[in-house]
Amino acid sequence: MQWEVVIGLEIHAQLATQSKIFSGASTAYGAAPNTQADLVTLGYPGVLPVLNQDVVVMAAKFGLAVDATVAPRSVFARKNYFYPDLPKGYQISQYELPIVEHGHIDLTLDDGSVKRVGITRAHLEEDAGKSLHENLDGKTGIDLNRAGTPLLEIVSEPDIRSAKEAVNYMRRIHQIVRYLGISDGNMQEGSFRCDANVSVRPRGQEEFGTRTEIKNLNSFRFVEKAINFEIERQIEVLEDGGKIVQETRLYDSDRDETRSMRGKEEANDYRYFPDPDLLPVEISPEFLAAVKSAMPELPQAKADRLIEQYGLKAAEVEVLTASRAMADYFEAVAASADAQLAANWVCGELSGALNKDNVDITDSRVDAAALAQLIQRISDNTISGKIAKEVFAAMWAGEGGADEIIAAKGLKQITDSGAIEAVVDQVIADNPDQVQQFRDGKDKVLGFFVGKVMQATQGKANPGQVNQMLRDKLKS
Amino acid sequence: MADPRHTLAEMARLLASGATSSRELTEAALARIAAADSELNSFITVTGEAALAAADRADAQRAAGKAGPLTGIPIAQKDIFCTAGVATTCASRMLENFVSPYDATVVERLNAAGLVSVGKTNMDEFAMGSSNETSYFGAVRNPWDAARSPGGSSGGSAAAVAAGLVPLATGTDTGGSVRQPAALCGITGFKPSYGRVSRYGMIAFASSLDQAGVLALTAEDAALIMQVIAGFDERDSTCSDQPVPDYTAALEQSVAGRKIGVPTEYFAGLDAACAAATHAALDVYRQLGAEIVDVRLPNLSLAVPAYYVVAPAEASSNLSRYDGIRFGYRAAAADDIESLYKNTRSAGFGEEVKRRIMTGTYVLSAGYYDAYYLKAQKIRQLISNDLAKCFEQVDVIAGPTTPTPAFRLGEKTDDPVQMYLNDIYTVSANLAGLPGISVPCGLVDGLPVGLQFIGSLFDEATVLNFAHVFQQQTDWHTLVPGGAG
Structure with a gap:
């Protein structure tokens, strides 16, 4: 059977702000654990989030760059779930009303054709912290430095049809956010990473196949390899008469395979609702015009x-x-x-x-x-x-x-024709056989003479002059 | 010179004249707490030493001519406000050992104005309750009758003021938690508009409804404190930057010719004696030349159900941070992260808090969100619209604060719905974000009842004005529990 691959990417681009999305704590990478976790980051009782206005400008820039609608009004929502690196028990994100919607970018494919990939939405959210497992005697440590770091999550339409296209798309988004100066795009530090939604369907079938989501791909190479592995895996399962389970998978780069993250995972109900601690983000036409005029x-x-x-x-x-x-x-x-x-x-x-x-x-x-x-x-x-x-x-x-x-x-080129002439004369005098060959019509021998002259001048003779002079002298 | 029933304004005058000192007032407050509070249980933490040190600083400031009008007056903070270096428990086992590293904006502003905090008052756990019985530290008793509830959730603050332990205490009002206990304890309780006072450092119950308020002896005292705590705070995105008017200047305005709207729906099912007290109070305004107008709040019966969807929904999310990881109570026995959460939250929260977390989680769940949360938000909008419509015709809305006077401790603890219906007259102001005040307006069976005013958005001045005018004409607010005075 002929299979068609359907891919959608969710790219997380860390926004290049000095401070966190809802507090004044620094976003600098690599500090000692929890030294950049202020009371807001820690989710202390009574503290409140205050939006860093820089992220609004950055998201608007991105929206304009991908021909999207920048929403005049967008709303922060709470995504509720328990996890040790999520201090408040909820992540502040955007849900029903994201800041950017309905964009697209055009990819140039290998055959020179242009393909348009839709961008469903891009929304602002805060990053979570990190769980640390190394050198802790079997215990788990929590580092909340990254918690509250601003992210722009860029969600594509399921328009991508191969791993190669996915990489092409991701590179283009990477290029755009870096051009805009809204993300450093550093993939090693996790500033730019993506989740890939992959499914396959018999060619010609309208309906999408069941998809799996590969989480946290942090290099272009891994995106390509993980997706290709997953495509092959899915086709194999289907061709063996099996069914694809909708699930989250993790790419193991050491073994070059994706693995199910399931286990005790339950179906999460995130209970999204508008965050009452934050006002809706209002963007006026004047504000948007000002952002536009400052676009690179x-x-x-x-x-x-x-x-x-x-x-x-x-x-x-x-x-x-x-x-x-x-x-x-x-x-x-x-x-x-x-x-x-x-x-x-x-x-x-x-x-x-x-x-x-x-x-x-x-x-x-x-x-x-x-x-x-x-x-x-x-x-x-x-x-x-x-x-x-x-x-x-x-x-x-x-x-x-x-x-x-x-x-x-002493690399200055010799352009003094007297000096070059002396060398040329010497080379001609030393190689009578080759002179004869040239005169017999074997033009290629000229290269031999040029080489000899350049050798004698340690490459410093002007090649144009040498050529001309040799021709003149050999012909006469 | 420290009469327990001296108002803030009177204490300010005594301090200014040199007739008393902050140390004297503070020592007297601490002595009264020591004498009375073993029965009342209105305080969770008394900070005697720190209070006396602050009092001495206040006296030194005054001696140096640097005192403000309220410098040196002892007050109490509801234990929901974060106070740096002092236990901030929210009356929960979950925060029994939590010492806040920072001051709430309200606390910071009161400290800056020189007010002396003598301690943290008892309350319903996480402000969830209307009787103060959900406190991990035990119920507060009503100074008028120790067998009765002082109301809640700011019951400790109300009881402390009513018993004359302090002239004023802070409170918070999410569904009536300042006005209801004020009514049941015979004092004045004021809730400003949502956004008028910063919520920063006020431990969240339901973020879109929570508002800091004041429990005081008079509307004038409430106005004096509002002047200190109201106004923009960049740390709270929902705090308004509307300019704060001079509240005390507006107190004396005449009510002649102004209109008081009284919703006819208020009187359906209202205790007859309470209704009589309300009508008698309204007569006082008639005599002052105000016009009493019938208005309609057709969705009033939906207010309590809508409130008990929205508030728990927000609470279920706000209380997720109490997971035993970073601060507060942590269950000792846990094999993995899942059981750490479960054990911590099962043992750390009381029954009512858990009930609301469950309710809130349910109404936000996939498949129920539209039927509950979204519908409640629509009702909330309808109620706001109804109230806004009233304010096209009238200056204020008036009525009873509660359906009955103080009920007995234990009377309603087995029936949460009966308990919730106590909030029938107060929740609308929270749903619509409007300012409200309760002032004592009579006695029913020897127990105080309150008259409530609700004003239009950010019009605290009118509400305080109407309340103050009443207190100039009547002496209900001067009645003291036990009849002595």
Whole structure:
């Protein structure tokens, strides 16, 4: 049977605020357990939540970025359940009236076609704390530093049809929240994670199959692997005549499989109701207009502009717009150097070096001005492109700026035709056989001569000049 | 110079004139508590040492010319208000060992005004009750008749003021918990509009209904304290930023030509003697030139049922934080997290609290939410609309505070519905968020009964004004339990 896969993602993006969503406690990552848990975080008797207004602006930005409706009135609701890392016995979330609804993003698929994925809603909520099990003598510890951290939960329509599309979608959302500056998107620290709802149905069937939910996927790779595992598992169950149980599953990356989280889990009735401690969030048209006017250029618009403004190719632009910082870096280089060379260098040597050393572009060891200077030296024929790579490596190693390194290492290109001519004459004189071959019409031998000249000059001779001079002399 | 029945205003004058000191007033209050409270049981915690230290600071302030009008007057706090460094129990085993690390906004403002807290008063557990019998620390007795209930949930505050232990105590009113005990103890109980006084640090029962209030000897005293505690607080999102008027300035306004609406529904099934007391009180206003107008509250009979859906629903969620993990009572024997929760909450909460948690959980459950919670919210809106309509015609609404005078301890404990019906006249003001006051207006079988005024939203001034005018004309509020005076 032909199976069709149906996937919907719920992405949790931690919002990049200084303080928590309902209190003044810090949201900084990595502090000692419970040092960022104030009385509101701890759910002490008598304390009350007060909404951090920054999250409203951030959610509105996201809504605008995905062409969604930003609700003029949204309501916080309590989701009631008991868990040790949930201090109040309820999570403040949004339920019936979320702040963002009816958005979408367009994905470019491998075949170049464009696919629209609907965004059902995005709502604000507080994160829970963490249960700790390590080094506690078999006991469970509770760290409430993360409790109350603001999250934007972004829920897609079940429009996604493969694990690859799911990753594509997730990357696009990741790119958007980072462009907007509303989340650092750090997946290792859990700032950006997702739950995947997966089901399969016979191709052509209207009705959805029974779905399972894979919880807490915190890398693009895991999303792809977990979904693919789950698709295969479900198909296998169905083809063996079994039934899919609607359940929550956990992905085990060590064994590359999903496992049921069931056990003593009971059907939870969260008893949602509007939180009487908080007023509805009202967003006026004026407020929304102000948010809109402060929106940064979004990835798609930026890509279109870079193609238009610098005459770059789509593939290059995709790399350059992967993050706002990358694009900003490129534009800073292109401001004082040849744009095409800038694109080549940012996509090539620079990206390679960043990846190799696992460094973010914002911490690049070669800044945009330094790279621009290097590219200028190629353009003005001070060095060849090949030598430039050597210079770049030295720059990356912290040996100084381009000019400094070129001078220190004596890498300046030889453009004095007298000097080059002497070498060329010598090479011709030393290789009469090859001269004869060339004169017999074997053009390829030219490369041999160029190589010999470059060898003799340690690569510093201007390749263009060498070529021309060799041709002239060999023909005569 | 410390007459137990001195009002706040009188004490302020005595302090200002130098006729007494804060230490003298505070010592006298502590002495009366020591003498009377073993019977009354109106206090859970008495903070004698801290009170005397605060009194001395107040006297020093006064000597330095830095005293405010109320500096140095002893008062009591209902044990639902968080007080830094002092046990804050909410009359529950669950919080028996809980010492708050912070002050509620109300406490903070009263402390800043120099008032001296002598302790924390008894109450129904988590403010759930109308008789003060649900307290983990035992029932409070009514100073008028020790066999009777002082009402609840602010029964300790009401009894302490009525018995002259302190001139004033704070209370909270979720469904009548300030006004009902005030009526049953023969004192003045004032509940401001929802949002007028910050709820920060006031342990939540039903967040959309809870409001801090005052149990006092007079409306004037209530106005004086309102001036201190009312007003915006950024720590409570539901606290209003409406400017606070001068409440005392409005007290003396004439009621001549103004309209008092009396809902005809109030008198169906009302005790005849209570009805007579209400009518007699209304006559006082007639004589002052006010017009008494019949108004209708067609949904009045739905108020108590709606209240007993909404309040437990919110309570069931508000009380989830008492899980034995971070503070308060924790059951000793527990094998796993599930049994820790169950054992802690089974032993930590009393019967009435558990009943309401169960009710609240039920009405919010999938499949019942629409039929109960949502429907109750619709009724709440209808009741608000009915009241708003009345205020298009009248300045205030008046009627009895309770259907009967104080009932006997134990009389209604086996019948929760009978107990809940005690709130028939008071819950509407909470459902609609309106200000309300109860003032003593007579005796029935030797027990005090109250006259209630309900005002329009944020119009505390009118309610206090009507109450004050009555107390200028009558002396019901000066009657003392036991007849001495």
